[in-house]
Every structure is written in C-alpha cells, then in structure tokens.
Amino acid sequence: MSASTALLTDRYELTMLDAALRDGTARRRCVFELFGRRLSGGRRFGVVAGQGRLMSLLREFRFDEDELRFLRDEHIVSPETVSFLERYRFSGSIEGYREGELYFPGSPLLTVEGTFADAVILETLALSVLNHDSAIATAAARMSVAAGERPLAEMGSRRAHEQGAVAAARAAYIAGFTATSNLEAGRAWGVPTMGTAAHAWTLLHDTERDAFRAQLDAMGHDTTLLIDTYDIPEGVRHAVELGGRRLGGVRIDSGDLPLVAAAVRDQLDELGNADTRITVTSDLDEYAIAALAASPVDAYGVGTSLVTGSGYPTAGLVYKLVAREDAAGDWVSVAKKAQDKGSQGGRKTAYRRIDDGTATAEIVRVSDSYSVASGPNPDADDRPLVVPYVTAGEFATGHEGAEGVRAAREHHLRVRSELPVHALALSKSDPAIPTIQTTP
Structure with missing residues (x-):
C-alpha cells in the first residue's frame, strides 16, 4: 500500500484543480490562509499544534501509481490532470505560527503561497492536522493550568482512532502533559512514556x-x-x-x-x-x-476528555484564499463575503503585543498587496509570531520529529507565561486579549 498522503483530501480540491488546468488559472499565484474566526467553546485562548506533523505529511504528498490509478479508474479528473499530478511536488512557500504558540480569533496560523495548483490541494490535509491537534493542545493546556505543578499523563489511546491517539499524545505533551501511555508517540515523536x-x-x-x-x-x-x-x-x-x-x-x-x-x-x-x-x-x-x-x-492521568478535546474535538479552523494574481499579473486581495462566515482578504503577518511581560493584544497586519514586508516596523515590544516552514519547496529544519516536539513544548510553556491572569480561568468568556488588525 502506498505511503502517499495525497488522497487524504476532499474530491472537490482535485476537481477544482482539473477545471483550473483547463481554463488556465491553475498557474496564477495565490495566497491561502488558515485561521479561526472564533475560539471554540468560549475558551480564552487557543494553542496551535500540528505544524511538525503537517510538514512530515507534506513531504509524502505525492501521487504514486496507486493514487493515479484510482483517479483514472474512478474518472475523478481528466487524463491531462492525472499527468500533471504524476509530477506534482509542492514547490510553494509556507509560513505560520510556531507550534505550541497561543492564538486568538483572526490569527493567521498558516499562510500557503504558490500557484493555485500548488496550494488548493493542501486544504484538507492542513485542516485535518491543525484542527485536530490544536483542539487537543488547547484542552491539554487548560488541564495543565488546572493541574499546576502536578504532572499529567495522557492515557486516552483506547478512546481514539489509532493514529489520532498518537497525534493526541504528541499535542498533549507540547501543551504541558509530562508523559503518555502510547508507545508509538514515544517512538515517533520522543514523548516520554509511562505505564x-x-x-x-x-x-x-x-x-x-x-x-x-x-x-x-x-x-x-x-x-x-x-x-x-x-x-x-x-x-x-x-x-x-x-x-x-x-x-x-x-x-x-x-x-x-x-x-x-x-x-x-x-x-x-x-x-x-x-x-x-x-x-x-x-x-x-x-x-x-x-x-x-x-x-x-500528586499526579493525574487523563484519557477520554483529553483525546476528544474536552467536548470540542475540532478547533474550527478554516482555509481561505485571501490574495491572488489577476489576469494581468497584478496582485488583488480577495475574501468571502458572508455575515457569519466571512474572511479578511490580503496577506497577513502577526505580532503579540507585550506590556511589562504580559500579552495585551494580537496585532495582525493586513496588506492589500502581495507582501506585508513594506509596512512600518512593529512596536519594539511586539513579539513576531510568524516563522518560515517551507521556502520555494525547501523545508526549514527544526520543526519535525522529536526535535520539533521538544522545541514546541518549550516554546508553549514560555509563551503561556505571558498570558494575563484572567486568561487562565476555566469559565467561558471572551478571548483573553483582543485581535487588532492594522494596515501598512
């Protein structure tokens, strides 16, 4: 059986690609953004997790003979698109929040830049990973806050999909748990095991x-x-x-x-x-x-509630086209206009505003053009939140494997200490800090 991750996706991504190859828009440069409109469950902060897993899966995102045969036999796309997919490797760029970082409504957690053909077919894979892992990490962080200095062990494998259990153990460790009962999480990701x-x-x-x-x-x-x-x-x-x-x-x-x-x-x-x-x-x-x-x-073991996101098994993240080239090759900002499911067009970057060591706001800089780099410098106390993951098809180091998990855990515990005290309460409320959108 193929090790490819390319069919861990929804059919409409490939049918859009098929149509775009036909009408010539597949080569247009595009910017897609993964973000959440709100925090699920009235929580006061979210924890983003899964970037390291996503990068590992993206390395295997290719269409081998098994995948191509299925697409041909089921007449899902045209023969010309099958030929295109046979050669497909992601050659665009990805940047986003560091794994383990806190996030709030409107935070640009992942930005995918490339041709429409490059980026559109990553939607489901990116959302599957980050929606699940961020939901688990957010629940785990709340449990870690409640536990204080007492250690927490993840014990939920028997209450989850077998691969979801491994991902949950990984996300929980990043967000403050100290060990897992899942041996595959120990082997694959370096999470300490117990039992x-x-x-x-x-x-x-x-x-x-x-x-x-x-x-x-x-x-x-x-x-x-x-x-x-x-x-x-x-x-x-x-x-x-x-x-x-x-x-x-x-x-x-x-x-x-x-x-x-x-x-x-x-x-x-x-x-x-x-x-x-x-x-x-x-x-x-x-x-x-x-x-x-x-x-x-002295210690806690948590199972079912952890691996189901403590009642919120998805983070509610979405993946939207926010900028593209037009027919003349000029960049334009685009957005879905809907009363309750709209998006903000334009490429974005983000900073965490820090006042005397405490987070006070999420600053999201929005540009109508392709690049935000030409905007004014942020305030001296603003902490940059966006880092590169892939640049022109080349993967950055330090995000994958056990090394990436350790770095994400250390980063999470460090940035969680920036939260204001009221952010640590468990009751439902508004986000702990506001999201402020600015333009260059």
Missing part, C-alpha cells in the same frame, strides 16, 4: 497480594500499584505491607476522588508511607482536575 498495570493484572492473580508482589518483583519498589480493584483500604494495606516505605505510588481509578484521595493519604501517612505518591485517574477533565487542587493528589 504499569491495569485491573486485569490484579484479577489475573489468585489474590491482590499475589498481584502486588509480582509487580514489585518485576518493576521494582518505585512502581505504582492500582489499589481499587477490590476494597481500597485493604488495597492500601497490602501495598504498604509488600512495598514498604520505598513504595513509589498508588493509583485510584474510581469513587469520589477528593474523598477517596484524602482517606488514602491519611492511611498511607498512618502506615509510615508519607512519601508514597497518589495518582488519580477516572474520567478527569480540566474541571475535575481543578476540583482536586486542594486534595492530597
């Missing part, structure tokens, strides 16, 4: 004590024992009797977590295990994590 045993391990053995003893023998005393398969107080006693004061941790996966965690902490302390950590799981989201802030919990 010990499930309830099936305890049920496999004749007694809970037998299960704990075997786990300690296999994994050492720093392991975490799952204590709620049967009776929790009895599970704590068995764990301490077998693990001693060197026991690393216990995990609770059921019950009224604030009450149960408090009781387990008291019991561990009474038994002399003040250093044994408590990890809680069981359908956590950012609100449940915040509710546990005063509880004696």
Whole structure:
C-alpha cells in the first residue's frame, strides 16, 4: 500500500484543480490562509499544534501509481490532470505560527503561497492536522493550568482512532502533559512514556497480594500499584505491607476522588508511607482536575476528555484564499463575503503585543498587496509570531520529529507565561486579549 498522503483530501480540491488546468488559472499565484474566526467553546485562548506533523505529511504528498490509478479508474479528473499530478511536488512557500504558540480569533496560523495548483490541494490535509491537534493542545493546556505543578499523563489511546491517539499524545505533551501511555508517540515523536498495570493484572492473580508482589518483583519498589480493584483500604494495606516505605505510588481509578484521595493519604501517612505518591485517574477533565487542587493528589492521568478535546474535538479552523494574481499579473486581495462566515482578504503577518511581560493584544497586519514586508516596523515590544516552514519547496529544519516536539513544548510553556491572569480561568468568556488588525 502506498505511503502517499495525497488522497487524504476532499474530491472537490482535485476537481477544482482539473477545471483550473483547463481554463488556465491553475498557474496564477495565490495566497491561502488558515485561521479561526472564533475560539471554540468560549475558551480564552487557543494553542496551535500540528505544524511538525503537517510538514512530515507534506513531504509524502505525492501521487504514486496507486493514487493515479484510482483517479483514472474512478474518472475523478481528466487524463491531462492525472499527468500533471504524476509530477506534482509542492514547490510553494509556507509560513505560520510556531507550534505550541497561543492564538486568538483572526490569527493567521498558516499562510500557503504558490500557484493555485500548488496550494488548493493542501486544504484538507492542513485542516485535518491543525484542527485536530490544536483542539487537543488547547484542552491539554487548560488541564495543565488546572493541574499546576502536578504532572499529567495522557492515557486516552483506547478512546481514539489509532493514529489520532498518537497525534493526541504528541499535542498533549507540547501543551504541558509530562508523559503518555502510547508507545508509538514515544517512538515517533520522543514523548516520554509511562505505564504499569491495569485491573486485569490484579484479577489475573489468585489474590491482590499475589498481584502486588509480582509487580514489585518485576518493576521494582518505585512502581505504582492500582489499589481499587477490590476494597481500597485493604488495597492500601497490602501495598504498604509488600512495598514498604520505598513504595513509589498508588493509583485510584474510581469513587469520589477528593474523598477517596484524602482517606488514602491519611492511611498511607498512618502506615509510615508519607512519601508514597497518589495518582488519580477516572474520567478527569480540566474541571475535575481543578476540583482536586486542594486534595492530597500528586499526579493525574487523563484519557477520554483529553483525546476528544474536552467536548470540542475540532478547533474550527478554516482555509481561505485571501490574495491572488489577476489576469494581468497584478496582485488583488480577495475574501468571502458572508455575515457569519466571512474572511479578511490580503496577506497577513502577526505580532503579540507585550506590556511589562504580559500579552495585551494580537496585532495582525493586513496588506492589500502581495507582501506585508513594506509596512512600518512593529512596536519594539511586539513579539513576531510568524516563522518560515517551507521556502520555494525547501523545508526549514527544526520543526519535525522529536526535535520539533521538544522545541514546541518549550516554546508553549514560555509563551503561556505571558498570558494575563484572567486568561487562565476555566469559565467561558471572551478571548483573553483582543485581535487588532492594522494596515501598512
């Protein structure tokens, strides 16, 4: 089976290309922009993620014989377009926000420049990646804020598509989680992995004590024992009797977590295990994590809510043509005019306005011409948000693989510290800072 990503797309992109090749507009230079009109779920900020994945997928965006045969057999495009696609490699340029960056309504997250033929067929792939990964990263960042200094582990693979689970683990790590249970995310993206045993391990053995003893023998005393398969107080006693004061941790996966965690902490302390950590799981989201802030919990494991975007599984991003050459070769700004789904024409770039270390506004500079470079310099305190990803078909380094993930995580944690305090609240509200559009 082909490794190409070219058919991870919608049919109308290729039928538009087919028609554009027929009427001669396929070679017109164009600028497409990927952005969000609003933040989903009344959230106060978004976290953009997926650029590194998109670049890796774009490298494999080619039409091999399997793809070309399908297009021919299904009569999706003309033979002439099949010939064009056989030679297709993206030769345009892409710039956008750094992965892990915060974003707000109207932020130009990705700008794709090239011929219409170059850029139009990337729409679905770019949106599939960034809509999913940004939704996960935004939810993960909110959970990370709620958790404070306590570590978070991503444990949602069984609640997601098998490849979506890997992408979710990657996005969650960028946005502040410390580990994942997903081994492919560890292999492919360098995300730290964790995991010990499930309830099936305890049920496999004749007694809970037998299960704990075997786990300690296999994994050492720093392991975490799952204590709620049967009776929790009895599970704590068995764990301490077998693990001693060197026991690393216990995990609770059921019950009224604030009450149960408090009781387990008291019991561990009474038994002399003040250093044994408590990890809680069981359908956590950012609100449940915040509710546990005063509880004696040391770490969290999050599954379903994380991989589904905590109720908002897509970021609602769109991909629109904002500038193009006309028949005379002059650049014109173009935009969809609709009351609730309009767009702003013109090529854009963006800056984050910083006042005494705190973000105060998203500055989006809009140009009616092709280039924004001729505009006035930004304010000295404005932080540039746009970086190059592809220049004339050549990929920039540092965005892909484990190296890109580490850089994105470091960048996210750094820029999140710029947010005003009210941005960290979990309640629905307007965006934490305004988006201000300016023209050169």
